[in-house]
Amino acid sequence: MAWGVRRVILGLLCAxxxxxxxxxxxxxxxxxxxxxxxxxxxxxxxHPGLLTPExxxxxxxxxxxxxxxxxxxxxxxxERRTLFDYLSAHAQRPAG
Ligand code: HEC
Numbered sequence: 001m002a003w004g005v006r007r008v009i010l011g012l013l014c015a016x017x018x019x020x021x022x023x024x025x026x027x028x029x030x031x032x033x034x035x036x037x038x039x040x041x042x043x044x045x046x047h048p049g050l051l052t053p054e055x056x057x058x059x060x061x062x063x064x065x066x067x068x069x070x071x072x073x074x075x076x077x078x079e080r081r082t083l084f085d086y087l088s089a090h091a092q093r094p095a096g
Contacts, residue, residue: 023047031086034079042066053088060084 024032025048039045051059060080067074075083 025049025090026086029086031082031089034082035086038075038079038083039063041072042070048087048090049092051087051092052094053084053091054094056087056091057084060087 024035024045026032035045048056060075060083064074
């Protein structure tokens, strides 16, 4: 999969949305809170609408390997489900 290309695309999208990280949907929900808490430590937060639910699922699994690599606690089953529910509820809808 062309992750290099995708990263460039995400970078461009974020550069054009002035507040990529501050304009989270439902900012006071459990999911947004957990997202800020667990996902902002290493890079800025990506807006849920940038990826489809399938891509979020893939990224959550992928980030788990980063957590392990950098010695952080992995996501628990509950945390992963909360994050996925939140991200997919606000995710990009696949075209078609
Ligand atoms: C331990 C550090 C760390 C934490 C915490 C972390 N990430 Fe990441 N993340 C990375 C690194 C390193 C990259 C860039 C390398 C890569 O794409 O694999 C990245 C890249 C990303 C990307 C962009 C991928 C791309 O190709 O442009 C997304 C989306 C992402 N992370 C989502 C998340 C989510 C969701 C969480 C919370 C579950 C999270 N990250 C928490 C380290 C982290």
